[in-house]
Amino acid sequence: MTTNDATPVPAPEQRISVPHLLPEFYRAMSAIEKSSKAGLDPQLAELVKTHASMLNGCAFCIDMHATDAVKGGEQEYRIRSLPAWRETSWFTARERAALALTESVTLLTQGHVPDAVYEEAARHFEETELASLIAVIVTINAWNRIGVTSRLSPAPR
Known part of the structure; x- marks a missing residue:
């Protein structure tokens, strides 16, 4: 017999705080983040970041x-269908090219x-x-590698 216990399991304890220990590195990463998305549709950038985060299993970044x-x-x-984006008709050819490139790089x-x-990505993006x-x-x-390694968790809801 199984019980339906809806008590949430606590998130693993964070291992280390990279921003507090290496503030210059964190500022540099933030600057790279800001400059990386210059000229890219913000909605597409968030799809890509969510998809990569799902592939990497970074709960903090998926949530954010x-x-x-x-x-x-x-x-x-x-968003919910990103792990199966090839199985839906909800993404444009341009988005599909970006998601495929995201998977290959990740x-x-x-x-x-x-x-x-x-080449498919190059066809859709200048x-x-x-x-x-x-x-x-x-x-x-x-x-994602910082988040997973340090065990960052999304804020409880």
């Missing part, structure tokens, strides 16, 4: 970027960035936008 995406006008059903050890994935897209993907992956 999904929340920011919805505040920016994104539909919640699209999961780099699983085949690097195939030419076909890069060169400067593509550079920003790559910068956003690289930056969120760095943030």
